[in-house]
Amino acid sequence: MKYDFLASTKDGKIRDGDYEAVDKEGVLAYLASQTLTPISIKERKRSRLNIGSITIFSTLSIVDKMLISRNLSSMISSGVDILEAVDILYEDAEKPTLRKIFSTIKFDLEKGLPLSSAFAKYPKFFSDAYINTIKSGEESGTLEKTFKDLELQLKKENELFKKIRSAIAYPILLLIVSFSIVILLIIFVLPKLTKVFTQSGVKLPVPTQILLNISSFISSNWFLILLFFIISFIVVKIFKKTRIGKIIIYNLISHIPLLGILVKKVILSRLARILSALLKSGTPIVRSLKISADASANILYKEALNNIAEKEISKGATLGGSLRHRPELFPRMFVSLVSVGEKTGSVDNVFESIADFYEDEVEESLKSLVSVLEPLLLIIMGFIVGSIAISVILPIYGLVGSF
Numbered sequence: 001m002k003y004d005f006l007a008s009t010k011d012g013k014i015r016d017g018d019y020e021a022v023d024k025e026g027v028l029a030y031l032a033s034q035t036l037t038p039i040s041i042k043e044r045k046r047s048r049l050n051i052g053s054i055t056i057f058s059t060l061s062i063v064d065k066m067l068i069s070r071n072l073s074s075m076i077s078s079g080v081d082i083l084e085a086v087d088i089l090y091e092d093a094e095k096p097t098l099r100k101i102f103s104t105i106k107f108d109l110e111k112g113l114p115l116s117s118a119f120a121k122y123p124k125f126f127s128d129a130y131i132n133t134i135k136s137g138e139e140s141g142t143l144e145k146t147f148k149d150l151e152l153q154l155k156k157e158n159e160l161f162k163k164i165r166s167a168i169a170y171p172i173l174l175l176i177v178s179f180s181i182v183i184l185l186i187i188f189v190l191p192k193l194t195k196v197f198t199q200s201g202v203k204l205p206v207p208t209q210i211l212l213n214i215s216s217f218i219s220s221n222w223f224l225i226l227l228f229f230i231i232s233f234i235v236v237k238i239f240k241k242t243r244i245g246k247i248i249i250y251n252l253i254s255h256i257p258l259l260g261i262l263v264k265k266v267i268l269s270r271l272a273r274i275l276s277a278l279l280k281s282g283t284p285i286v287r288s289l290k291i292s293a294d295a296s297a298n299i300l301y302k303e304a305l306n307n308i309a310e311k312e313i314s315k316g317a318t319l320g321g322s323l324r325h326r327p328e329l330f331p332r333m334f335v336s337l338v339s340v341g342e343k344t345g346s347v348d349n350v351f352e353s354i355a356d357f358y359e360d361e362v363e364e365s366l367k368s369l370v371s372v373l374e375p376l377l378l379i380i381m382g383f384i385v386g387s388i389a390i391s392v393i394l395p396i397y398g399l400v401g402s403f
Helices: 024-033 062-077 082-092 096-110 115-119 128-140 143-200 206-220 222-241 243-254 259-280 285-295 299-315 319-324 332-344 347-401
Strands: 002-008 014-020 037-043
Touching: 002 024, 014 024, 014 096, 024 037, 062 082, 062 143, 082 096, 096 115, 115 128, 128 143, 128 259, 128 285, 143 206, 143 259, 143 347, 206 222, 206 347, 222 243, 243 259, 243 299, 259 285, 259 299, 259 347, 285 299, 299 319, 319 332, 332 347
Parallel strands: none
Antiparallel strands: 002 014, 002 037
16 A cells, blocks of 8 residues: 655655555665655555546647747756656655655655656656667667657657647637537527517418428427437547547548648657657667657557557668558658668658758648638638528518518
């Protein structure tokens, strides 16, 4: 069971943490081995929402991981011991999640575990790529450079997703506002007008009659419609997790003009960035491909990279040659640059250049997509709202003309 404790060091500093033991005597023995004087030891209460004292709602942003990487790189380059560096991060952390992580890492380091193994206890927050890059840095003795490269990778990734979010924010807002207006008209405004038209006895035009029927159906069956959408959402979410579901959804997206190209460029830029960081840290190419495959959110790229690593590269094939056989996933330029990098012995730098190139391409593709999407949404929603307005106005004119 887990115990939380407070203890003091020889120089009087207070330290808190946790330790798993059979009973309190086990915790006391542990504290004694660490030359710590116990102040209090309490058995931790179990909670279904707690996993290792970090709740299922705990989060760690990409900016948090950037700062961890930057601070560790700076302190190691300044000659600070890794244990002391983690202790400093623990003392300075304000976020409860970070304090818990650094507390655990600190005690793991004191037990003699390597830094990568300590980070590996939190797969929810740190990817395999991040952990294996640290492991390679430990083995090569270049942790300072490793954390600097990780910071750069995370920074580039953060900038990419910020560009995507900012580009799609306005179209999404426009869609939500327009959809809300239509729903309000159909549910609240049209039912009142229906009573007026019914009492007047005016013959309703076909568009108005269709609109009123839709409004009546939605108003009478709103709960069933809402239930249908909730069930559909759950079914789609489950379907997306299956292999066939992932393939079908990706194939559908890839055939949408502009959007398909954008998604492919995002995948390639992220893939190249991860491979660059791993190779620069000294991770072997086969291992790097497997890690990047796991980090890929796309099932087709994941399977392709695993097959390349296990069945081709490990048997002596070149990476460029293997990629060339999959033109539907890897464009000709991507393959050519990798082949050149293999010949010159600079594949890591080539992947960094590819990542930079595709990130610029993503920005341009986003501009093109938004420039088409915004007016298209305006036209569609304008047509819908205009049709509703005309359907309401036509019988009003008929009603006025009947007097």
